Amino acid sequence: MKESELIALALQAREKAYTPYSHFKVGAALLTKSGNVYTGCNIENAAYTPSNCAERTAFFKAVSEGEREFAAIAIVGGAENAAELDYCAPCGVCRQVMMEFCDYDNFQVILAANEDEYRVYTLREILPVGFGPKNLQA
Ligand code: THU
Numbered sequence: 001m002k003e004s005e006l007i008a009l010a011l012q013a014r015e016k017a018y019t020p021y022s023h024f025k026v027g028a029a030l031l032t033k034s035g036n037v038y039t040g041c042n043i044e045n046a047a048y049t050p051s052n053c054a055e056r057t058a059f060f061k062a063v064s065e066g067e068r069e070f071a072a073i074a075i076v077g078g079a080e081n082a083a084e085l086d087y088c089a090p091c092g093v094c095r096q097v098m099m100e101f102c103d104y105d106n107f108q109v110i111l112a113a114n115e116d117e118y119r120v121y122t123l124r125e126i127l128p129v130g131f132g133p134k135n136l137q138a
Contacts, residue, residue: 004115006031006074011115013039013054014076020044026054026077026088030062033069038062042077055094059101070101072108074118087111087119090126098123099132 006029014027019042026042040057052060055075062070077088089111090098098107104124112118124130 001031001035001037003074003110003118003120006037006072006110007076007112007115007118009037009039010074010076010112013041017041017054018043019080021048023080024077025080026075028054028058029074030058030070031072032062032067033071036067038065038067053091053094055090056097059097063101068101070107072110073098074110074112076112085113087113095123095127096130099127099130104130104132
């Protein structure tokens, strides 16, 4: 799948964001190695801490459907009234969730402003010196 197609799905997912508190809307589209896509949006809560980021929504949807192998994620985000989007980097918690399931040097994190403007990072680049499942192996 082309980066622009994955970004388009993330932009669609962003429209579903539930953000009555921050008014900052994020969408994500997670591509599995087998070619399936799971989308996610951020979902906020009046108690604040139960809020969930778009990226984790996508991962938890996918893992709960039996997916464990991921190739890439496209992320778009910005204020709800923004005329155009800037790059939206995933929070530390979402990076750690990526660390659980994704290949350190091959998983692609696509930060997009739109379908034509994007930057691609590996998980290692955005979470250097990470702690993951391999650290717990004997
Ligand atoms: N948020 C995400 O969903 N993903 C990110 O990459 C950054 C932050 C959400 C959390 C919260 O609902 C809002 O954006 C403002 O932090």
